[in-house]
Amino acid sequence: MSEAQERAWAELSPRYVIESPRAIASTSVRPGSAVDPASVWGRTAPLVVEIGSGQGHAIVHAAASRPDTDFLAIEVFKAGLARTMLDADKAGARNLRLVEANAPEVLEHLLPEASVTELWVFFPDPWHKKKHTKRRLVTDGFARLAARALVDGGMLRLATDWEDYALQMREVLRAADDFEAAFEGDWAPRFDGRVLTAFERKGARVGREIRDLAYRRRRRP
Template identity: 45%
Template sequence: MIEDGIKDERRPLRRIRSFVLRTGRMTKGQELAYERYWPDAGLQLADGMIDPEAVFGRRAPLVFEIGFGMGQSLLEMAQRESDKDFIGVEVHRPGVGRLLMGMGEAGLNNLRAYCDDAVEVLQQCIPDASLNRVQIYFPDPWHKKKHHKRRILQSAFVQQLRPKIAGGGMFHMATDWQAYAEHMLEVMSAAPGFTTEFTETGYAPRPDYRPITKFEKRGERLGHGVWDLLYKKTP
């Protein structure tokens, strides 16, 4: 309760989120894909901690992608790397619907999705030392200085993520905003428990497993750069 204009200090502070929830309208195809494939390929925050081997019916290296957008590059990776299992997290339902549609069309069984906040999924659903690769590609750079605190790549987030990665596992980031690349490099250079072999600049060549998106190709034509950072978790 607030009386006489005095702030109630007992009210819990809201956590700053790294995304803006844009609902968007799903196409009929996305809605049908949701109805058809979500029962088998969808994972839910409310279900709590998962057992990856039970989820996929096998034991395989596990890749975790945060913010897959419309899911095209994640689909390509799941198809190319059939020896690995993939979990993608995206808060926007149309993107999840599009991923499910593509998964169904390709007949993939090594891909699952959450439609939830990735930070909460990591905390509540992902076992420690279970991830062999974590991917964050082209996250919102939050250009304005007053919004930099909303960037997902922060020291606290990296330390929350670190226990979830298996020893020797990789953390792969990519951005097309130089200022955000520099911010990522600053955070990761100071992060305990991670190392990179690209010590000269801190930036890595694009690994072959990361597809070049249409958005990225358009940016290259306009002269935009792309920066990849590749860090290994030390045992």
Template identity: 60%
Template sequence: MPEPTPTTTPATESPRYRTQPVSFVRRSGRLGTRQQRAWDEHRDRYLVEAPRDVARTSVDPSFVLDPAVLFGRSARLVVEIGSGQGEAVVAAAAADPSTDFLAVEVYTPGLAQTVLRAAQRDLTNLRLLQVNAVEVLATTLPAGSVDELWVFFPDPWHKSRHHKRRLVTPSFATLVERVLRAPDDGAPGGVLRLATDWDGYADQMVEVLDAAPGLANAHGPGGVAPRFEGRVLTGFERKGTAVGRVITDLEYVRR
């Protein structure tokens, strides 16, 4: 079901709410003591307060981020969709201070844990957005502003009736093409990196993204990538491999 968050409208207008399913389910969760302290003390430093549109995780389509203003400099920009507990993005930001990182996540406990990890390292090159990723790609990020886009272990929605909620679809590919930097003066285009531990979803990703006119599979049609060295081994990935799941990495380049 779509995430219903009606807003008050004049009697002559229709109620405003999402008309398309989203790739997540809103979950509540209590923050641990350290998470709550970090959230209270450092949220303003790391969390970008996006103006809302029709739902709690929506973003006003007129709101456009300027990465140079947000980070106070001009640098490579890496965006992670579904950053979870922040393990990957915080490790990457700490390892590469010359690059700016934007983490997109909807779950407050995950964001709080990311803030905690970032504050412990006093990171200055990381910001967080608590919004629906599709809307970020559609309107919030300027066209051609992203050097790398990461989608690691999105919800596979493994039941057939739920496949429509999967993030990676043809419309998603179009949005990816929009935000990735295009090749210029011999420099390669921006990169989309994905990882999943669900074979059926990996097959769908390859089918969808190989067909995207603005993306090229870096390892040839139908090809999979070696494990991305910049992706730290998270607790989630360890659990998957422990029960025998095979991790598939994919890499696409903006044409």
């Protein structure tokens, strides 16, 4: 991290970072470590979670724009979290929290069942080499964890600029009994709540189509 990011981590992490009890790996989450969102944020409010928040451009903008909603950024890269805290502090986004951990473990162990109103997965690592595609986040197992975390009627929003990953995402969610499509046709319209980032502009500039998908969590039996 840069000197500014190191300073941000030291000064701002007590306010923004949720400390996760670890299992084995440095970004793991120990089973049985569920937090109480009302205690973490100091109130009861809708909770939006972004997986792979990067440098935080989307979630800081959203948190600053929606003060009545709580936000959680999940990221494994500490420098990105530090950048997020710097921007959040500058924007006065006190409704944002961060966790440095593997997203599936956060969904399974850190967040209580049916605690999330919206779950965002914007431009996850496509692992575009054929031998690496098994490392992709959006799989049948991920769909089950997302369904566990979401409230009934909650939204799972996804976006990618890799066509074959978009097709995989759609196939996974079509097969997931806990979800129903919240759009008509092949793809969802662009989510208005996603700020246009340099990453998305770059993908469009080199000719990659941006694909959005949106799924609603079905009511539990």
